[in-house]
Amino acid sequence: MFDDLRDLYQEVILDHGRKPRNFRRLENATHHARGDNPLCGDKMDLWLAFNEDGSIADAAFQGRGCAISMASASLMTETVRGKTPAQAKAMGAGFRELAMTGHCPACDAALEEDMERLTPLSGVHEFPSRVKCATLAWHTLNNALDDPGGKEASSE
Amino acid sequence: MDGLSPAPFDIAAIRADFPILASEYRGKKLVFLDSGASAQKPRQVIQAMVTCMESAYANVHRGAYHLSEQATADYEAARAAVARFINAPSEADIIFTANSTMAMNLVAHSFGRGMLKPGQAVIASEMEHHANLVPWQMLRDAHGTELRICRITDAGELDLGHLAELLADGRAGLVAITHMSNVLGTVTPAAQIARMAHEAGAKVLFDGSQAAVHRRVDVQAIDADFYAFTGHKLYGPTGIGVLYAKADLQRAMPPFLGGGDMIASVGLHHSTWAEPPAKFEAGTPAIIEAIGLHAAIRYVEAIGMAAIEAHERALVDHAMAVLPGIEGLRILGAAQDRGGVFAFALDNAHSHDLSTLLDRAGIAVRAGRHCAEPLHERLGAESGTCRASFGLYTTAAEIDYLAEALVSARRFFA
Numbered sequence: 215m216f217d218d219l220r221d222l223y224q225e226v227i228l229d230h231g232r233k234p235r236n237f238r239r240l241e242n243a244t245h246h247a248r249g250d251n252p253l254c255g256d257k258m259d260l261w262l263a264f265n266e267d268g269s270i271a272d273a274a275f276q277g278r279g280c281a282i283s284m285a286s287a288s289l290m291t292e293t294v295r296g297k298t299p300a301q302a303k304a305m306g307a308g309f310r311e312l313a314m315t316g317h318c319p320a321c322d323a324a325l326e327e328d329m330e331r332l333t334p335l336s337g338v339h340e341f342p343s344r345v346k347c348a349t350l351a352w353h354t355l356n357n358a359l360d361d362p363g364g365k366e367a368s369s370e
Numbered sequence: 371m372d373g374l375s376p377a378p379f380d381i382a383a384i385r386a387d388f389p390i391l392a393s394e395y396r397g398k399k400l401v402f403l404d405s406g407a408s409a410q411k412p413r414q415v416i417q418a419m420v421t422c423m424e425s426a427y428a429n430v431h432r433g434a435y436h437l438s439e440q441a442t443a444d445y446e447a448a449r450a451a452v453a454r455f456i457n458a459p460s461e462a463d464i465i466f467t468a469n470s471t472m473a474m475n476l477v478a479h480s481f482g483r484g485m486l487k488p489g490q491a492v493i494a495s496e497m498e499h500h501a502n503l504v505p506w507q508m509l510r511d512a513h514g515t516e517l518r519i520c521r522i523t524d525a526g527e528l529d530l531g532h533l534a535e536l537l538a539d540g541r542a543g544l545v546a547i548t549h550m551s552n553v554l555g556t557v558t559p560a561a562q563i564a565r566m567a568h569e570a571g572a573k574v575l576f577d578g579s580q581a582a583v584h585r586r587v588d589v590q591a592i593d594a595d596f597y598a599f600t601g602h603k604l605y606g607p608t609g610i611g612v613l614y615a616k617a618d619l620q621r622a623m624p625p626f627l628g629g630g631d632m633i634a635s636v637g638l639h640h641s642t643w644a645e646p647p648a649k650f651e652a653g654t655p656a657i658i659e660a661i662g663l664h665a666a667i668r669y670v671e672a673i674g675m676a677a678i679e680a681h682e683r684a685l686v687d688h689a690m691a692v693l694p695g696i697e698g699l700r701i702l703g704a705a706q707d708r709g710g711v712f713a714f715a716l717d718n719a720h721s722h723d724l725s726t727l728l729d730r731a732g733i734a735v736r737a738g739r740h741c742a743e744p745l746h747e748r749l750g751a752e753s754g755t756c757r758a759s760f761g762l763y764t765t766a767a768e769i770d771y772l773a774e775a776l777v778s779a780r781r782f783f784a
Contacts, residue, residue, distance in 0.1 A: 215731060215774075215775060215778035215779075215782075216727050216730055216731070216778060216779065216782050218730065219726070219727060219730055219782070222726070223723075223782070228783065253738055254721070254722050254737065254738045254739070254753075254754050255738065255739055255743070255746070255752055255753055255754045256753075278752065278753050279720065279753070280720035280721075280722040280723045281719075281720060281723045281783070282722075282723070341726060343722075344722065344726060347722060
């Protein structure tokens with residue numbers, strides 16, 4: 215009945231949605247933010263820890279949400295590891311464009327490989343009401359980077 | 371019969387009255403199960419509004435020319451029709467608002483601030499729509515009233531024992547309760563609630579947004595002091611709602627919004643108020659929408675509220691026979707008296723993922739928490755639910771199709 219939805223719900227998304235990676239509290243985190251989508255009740259806590267050179271050493275999250283938002287957060291925690299805050303933000307900007315338009319010509323070639331890992335989520339651009347599910351994690355990441363104290367991010 | 375109305379419960383003829391029901395998306399026929407959020411419109415309503423704009427439109431209560439007099443007569447005829455529809459003693463008891471939300475806010479402002487004293491309590495319940503909860507929170511914060519929350523049972527019925535406890539100290543000034551839950555479908559025992567409130571010296575407001583669509587409402591039989599509902603859920607247009615308020619309360623309450631139409635005379639520094647209900651209708655009202663609402667009331671009355679209720683009862687029985695058998699499906703609430711509203715969750719699919727799938731099958735349901743966040747917390751459904759809500763055009767075959775789609779969806783996420 216729903217075979218044509220496999221474009222949106224690719225196996226990698228269903229897999230990360232069911233078994234999100236880095237789904238834990240990060241005890242040595244220096245940065246934390248909470249993301250909230252009041253419309254559907256999605257919530258997530260994101261923690262970041264940094265290397266001495268300023269790059270992200272570890273990212274982890276906990277929360278509840280749909281398969282898209284859980285998979286997006288899971289893939290994000292995997293791909294931002296080792297990135298500087300500036301690189302992570304650039305990936306977030308690229309990802310938001312990917313989610314809204316389905317492609318990202320402006321994505322920095324230096325990040326191409328990492329962005330590739332996120333492309334299974336590009337299918338959401340055909341579902342305007344679901345774009346915010348995919349972008350919530352990245353909004354939360356921006357907030358954690360800008361305000362380590364843990365202000366609430368909203369997908370709105 | 372005016373010749374435009376369908377014969378009593380001919381479902382095919384009724385569906386043919388709603389142009390949108392013939393629409394398709396991606397080759398799938400529309401199965402519209404979101405009437406609880408807003409219902410579709412029959413051509414009788416659409417045509418009445420077009421006719422008004424084409425041949426009988428002008429501002430009301432002002433012009434001394436025939437078009438304005440005609441529009442005024444049509445607008446006031448809509449008020450009279452609403453009064454008959456809910457058996458109000460007089461058409462003067464009917465205040466037109468923009469929607470139910472505005473009706474509740476009118477009560478919170480004019481009755482709450484105007485007639486309740488700080489320290490008095492407003493009682494709402496755990497299963498209120500935000501529209502019948504947030505205004506009481508705002509009133510509490512601005513005016514110093516207390517907000518008390520009546521519990522519901524695990525079955526999703528109002529806990530009347532708890533209501534009695536909340537009323538016991540005699541400090542409650544208002545009981546504001548839904549007449550039918552927009553999530554659980556629970557129909558509350560309005561007459562009993564009103565009796566309990568009145569015995570404790572409190573007034574009672576019913577949020578009838580859902581109930582007025584599905585049941586014959588008689589505000590005198592239940593002895594409501596205030597009763598609110600909205601046009602767009604009753605197959606009428608958006609932008610028109612109704613507040614029934616008893617005449618003595620309307621006289622005693624100060625106005626809500628200030629402006630034209632609600633005044634008797636205006637000076638630069640002081641004004642006096644028009645007689646109710648005009649006192650509560652500041653500014654140019656929703657004239658075309660009131661005429662659309664009148665057409666909607668004519669439409670449902672031609673079919674008969676009893677016939678509509680019987681049809682929906684049959685649909686609820688059918689849904690209760692079909693849906694609980696689906697593996698992994700949880701239906702919220704198990705009230706004895708329930709209308710055609712079902713909130714449900716699949717064990718392996720989030721409500722938003724599920725609604726995306728159902729949409730692909732042509733099925734429109736609402737996903738999320740349906741403006742009832744505290745209720746979802748109360749029932750352990752923080753992640754939200756999908757909600758199927760029925761209208762008079764809903765068929766048993768559509769419920770079967772929903773059931774089939776739910777089984778496929780669960781397999782999809784397995």
